[in-house]
Amino acid sequence: MNTADQLDELLESRLRQTRRPVEPFTAVIFGASGDLTSRKLIPALYHLALEKQLPNPYRIIGFARREKSDDGWRQELREALGHFSRTQPVNENVWNEFAKNLVYCQADISDSAGYTKLKAILESFPDPRLQTNLLYYLATQPSQFGEVAAHLSAASLLHKENDTYADRLVIEKPFGHDLASARELNADLVRHCHERQIFRIDHYLGKETVQNILMFRFSNGIFERLWNRDAIDHVQITISEKLGVGSRAGYYEEAGAMRDMVQNHLLQVLSLVAMEPPVSLEPENIRDEKVKLLKSIRPMSPAQVLENVVRGQYFAGEVDGEARPAYRSEPKVKPNSHVETFTAMRLFIDNWRWHGVPFYLRTGKNLPLSASEVRIQFKPAPNILFAARQDANLDPNSLTLRLQPNEGIILRFNGKIPGTATELRPVRMRFSYDSEFGAYTPEAYERLLLEAIAGDATLFIRRDEVETAWSIVDAIRNAWAGKALSNREFYAAGTWGPTAAEDLMARDGREWRNPQPQKE
Numbered sequence: 001m002n003t004a005d006q007l008d009e010l011l012e013s014r015l016r017q018t019r020r021p022v023e024p025f026t027a028v029i030f031g032a033s034g035d036l037t038s039r040k041l042i043p044a045l046y047h048l049a050l051e052k053q054l055p056n057p058y059r060i061i062g063f064a065r066r067e068k069s070d071d072g073w074r075q076e077l078r079e080a081l082g083h084f085s086r087t088q089p090v091n092e093n094v095w096n097e098f099a100k101n102l103v104y105c106q107a108d109i110s111d112s113a114g115y116t117k118l119k120a121i122l123e124s125f126p127d128p129r130l131q132t133n134l135l136y137y138l139a140t141q142p143s144q145f146g147e148v149a150a151h152l153s154a155a156s157l158l159h160k161e162n163d164t165y166a167d168r169l170v171i172e173k174p175f176g177h178d179l180a181s182a183r184e185l186n187a188d189l190v191r192h193c194h195e196r197q198i199f200r201i202d203h204y205l206g207k208e209t210v211q212n213i214l215m216f217r218f219s220n221g222i223f224e225r226l227w228n229r230d231a232i233d234h235v236q237i238t239i240s241e242k243l244g245v246g247s248r249a250g251y252y253e254e255a256g257a258m259r260d261m262v263q264n265h266l267l268q269v270l271s272l273v274a275m276e277p278p279v280s281l282e283p284e285n286i287r288d289e290k291v292k293l294l295k296s297i298r299p300m301s302p303a304q305v306l307e308n309v310v311r312g313q314y315f316a317g318e319v320d321g322e323a324r325p326a327y328r329s330e331p332k333v334k335p336n337s338h339v340e341t342f343t344a345m346r347l348f349i350d351n352w353r354w355h356g357v358p359f360y361l362r363t364g365k366n367l368p369l370s371a372s373e374v375r376i377q378f379k380p381a382p383n384i385l386f387a388a389r390q391d392a393n394l395d396p397n398s399l400t401l402r403l404q405p406n407e408g409i410i411l412r413f414n415g416k417i418p419g420t421a422t423e424l425r426p427v428r429m430r431f432s433y434d435s436e437f438g439a440y441t442p443e444a445y446e447r448l449l450l451e452a453i454a455g456d457a458t459l460f461i462r463r464d465e466v467e468t469a470w471s472i473v474d475a476i477r478n479a480w481a482g483k484a485l486s487n488r489e490f491y492a493a494g495t496w497g498p499t500a501a502e503d504l505m506a507r508d509g510r511e512w513r514n515p516q517p518q519k520e
């Protein structure tokens, strides 16, 4: 079989995968002239077309204020695809067919005339399914979400119930900036549609490796038996970023690592790693378990926050030999800013499975490399036999789920060094996505868009998940409010964070295991 045949077979098998059928639909993108649309959404939709995952027919309407024709919009998107498509060169035949389905609607979100125009475009489509199975993607500022929903509803374009389909609203983070604003946003949206029509995107959930956390846990008897307080000493979750704040400094001054990364990505990964098995793979059953897990995180008093949660901020340093300025010297950052560019924490989950098992989470900017991984550290074996011959401590077994890059799973255990001596050293068993399945790595947005088109909410965040996550983050931020960073909370760009983060582990007799750069 040649490579083209193999690819066809792979694509066919993907089409056969069990998921809700993808019916003819129209997607309306609000913010069609923006960065997210050209960088992520259109490349993802183009790839779905390339892989024959889109139904026939479908339409994509772009909604934005800037004046342009259908052809003008198509040309701009084609040019952007040259930069942002994950596969190059762009397949011109597929693009030309895809581009015929793109329609531009020049209008203002705040003007009801725009929705009349949108309605007229929808009504011009010949197939009635293109007028009733509607996906609204809000690639605009969050402050505009409620306004769009209100106008759509007033124009009878957002049907709360529909015999065949329910119209969906896909929204991008941030979902508020604290619990109160998240509640306000959610309340605003559910005035115009049902919660089940709201698809909140956390692109982390679109990653194959993140989805694999549940598959791995619940389809492998050997590991699930060990996935509890009896066998596990502690869990480390690291999401590190090599980049500094760069052009996002203005936003970052308001957000910090806690709002930017912990409230969403880190707590999402934690909930998948630690949740109980759902009663079925139905979206609500999975999301129920995630919420239950988040609610089981032990609340902390302000004093406990200061003991268990560390902040950090980078000062000048080097990443990969490249000089990086201090956070306080970045443009748009206050010279005395106390915003955290790093945070590390120790959390406990108060349920039967995890009683007494600490979960250490950390994330930061200007760290030595960009990587996301979950490390399950097992309890050590009783070292009765080998203690006299080597170190009193045997290297404890661990299982690392590498979410990105070099996606895979690594099991680390002790093996005998060949030779006449009885000497042990840690060895690794590795599963790598690339070697097992080939270098097929769809962008998170491809999967997420397809699920939203199909109306499957499993990979999207429910209102109570968002609000529970905010209540955890708010408690931490409130305890920090008005407190200056201490010397132990600064770190040089290019290092693995401040001394305070090392102390957090050292106090428990443990240490961070840093992601490794090499492809293992």
Ligand SMILES: NC(=O)c1ccc[n+]([C@@H]2O[C@H](COP(=O)([O-])OP(=O)(O)OC[C@H]3O[C@@H](n4cnc5c(N)ncnc54)[C@H](OP(=O)(O)O)[C@@H]3O)[C@@H](O)[C@H]2O)c1
Pocket: 030, 031, 032, 033, 034, 035, 036, 037, 039, 040, 063, 064, 065, 066, 107, 108, 109, 110, 138, 139, 140, 141, 142, 172, 173, 174
């Ligand atoms: N960019 C990313 O990679 C990324 C990643 C994750 C999340 N997000 C989120 O996605 C959203 C969009 O981000 P972005 O980077 O694409 O922003 P952007 O480049 O500033 O684009 C904003 C879009 O909104 C449109 N718009 C603004 N006001 C409008 C109005 N009154 N009526 C009609 N259209 C209006 C703009 O078009 P006109 O100026 O032509 O009206 C433009 O198309 C934000 O919430 C952001 O936080 C973005």
